[in-house]
Amino acid sequence: MALFESFFNSLASPELYTLIFTGVFLLYCARYRLLTRPGWVVGISLAIALFFIIGAQNHDFMTIIAKGDNMPIVIMIFAVFWCLSLAFRQAAVNDMRIEKGEPPTEALDSNKKVLVWPDLIYPEFVCTVLLTAIFIAWGIAVEAPLEEPASGTRAPNPAKAPWYFLGLQEMLVYFDPWLAGVVLPGMIVVGLMAIPYIDTNPRGNGYFTFKERPFAIGMFLFGFIVLWVSLVIMGTFLRGPNWNFFGPFEYWDPHKIEPLVNVNLSEFIWVGMGNTRLPDNPLIREAPGILLILAYFVITPALLAKTILKKFFHEMGFARFSILIMLLLGMASLPIKMLLRWTINLKYVVAIPEWFFNI
């Protein structure tokens, strides 16, 4: 037990957590035909369940998972895993069929039409009854949480957003609120809405497949699984008082001190490399960062269009391609900023607090 706890605690840092999560995700995409076999799915589910069961012996971990409002996250872990497995199992089968020149399984009876009454109404009815029963049982078994009456002066520590917004709260570690709370969520919504108009690949419409649209699925899942679901999990189990990072079996010590050693890019350049004072004019002071950001959003798309994404550029045309790349660069800005924070302790690329303009 002690070994179990210290093993997982030693793995726990934002860097390792994110890297392991990303690695597992990439492995899954590469080996989905194997990993979605029923044996593997059951095995992995049991492993996750075992982690929670053994973990529940630990008092600190138990306090977290016993909270009523944290149950959805445990359910989410299993539900997302099972749904992904179900989708990728069918994708694996279809991809193998397509390789052999056969149509996807859905095509076998997609032209057969059945009467909605009873073939759809009946399952819907059964589903309704079952769910009603489940929710009543859940409602009787677990009381809805209610804490002390609201007080505007005594802030709890940590003060957490509702669980489905924990991804945004985690972004606050790396970006200022105007980006993490306004611009990036805005880009998520706009990006989601743009998907049908920028994905011009006609294949994979109406059936599960991975091989026929690896780029679209890879990007979407990277955003959803690695940058959203994983941050919800992290925000629930691994972020404690003062939003410090804690191992899953670590006591949430409110006095834990994390040294603040982060440095702005302008300080690196002027003070570190140029050995001078920071210039007074903020625009000159931040010129390197501003140029870097401009280059990121202007030069990268041009480079990509000329090199690895050349085919996309020709198929999609200028407008679609530009929008796609802007959205992808926006999404990539989070992992890039994470990496810069972990490796060189970068605080802001552009830091103009005078205007609340920090990137």
Place this chain on the structure above:
Amino acid sequence: MALKDKIAETQIWRSIFRHGYPSTPRNRALAALSNVFLHLHPVKARKSGIKLSFTWCMGGITFFLFLLETITGVLLMFYYRPTIEYAYNDIIAMREHVPLGIMRELHRWGAHMMVLAVWLHMLRVFLTGSYKPPREFNWNIGVILLLLTLLLSFTGYLLPWDQLAIWAITVGSNMARAHPFIGHEGPGASLLAVGDVNLVTPASDIRFGLLAGRFVGAGALLRFYVLHCVALPLVAGLLMAVHFWRVRKDGGISGPM
């Protein structure tokens, strides 16, 4: 004559349903056609599309949860007053004095699960490529429904008026303070000034508009209550009707050509 046929012959039955017991193909088609609720369905559907392995029934589960939230929510509204004096005590009373006091539980677990179900529904729609033509627009309706679901849950979070509620909403709404141009700590806000007078201040910015005050207080409670119980459900219900209608009009649940 069997009893069910006798019932189906009575004037009352015939005034409501206008067709016999749905045991023949014709009556089954009529059942879906002549009922405004069932008419959200088509009469016939693709066999591959209604399989559980294809849709995971996630859209349906989301809708079920919306109905569950509506019913339990109406019951909760009977007992709850959205003022700082009463809100918290009303919530306690719901547990201690109201018979069958699990409505709050149902409402809360249902809300959590609805958020999860919408995500999974979106995941399935994406992975089957069901947003591709001709379903682009319905995907967009869906994105707005996703937002509405999150907002419904977020506005509801405040109503118990306990520590969890007020601070979660404080954390969430603090982001609005940093909204570019219209939040008082957002980039560009200082540009919106007339002479020396700043137009965007803590008492006039977007966060103030959202919370009806500088802090999460009585004004915010009332505002969130009205949004949560009236405005957002109305819009969401309307858009769901459009969403279901479009599923039909776009050729039913997607399938390979």
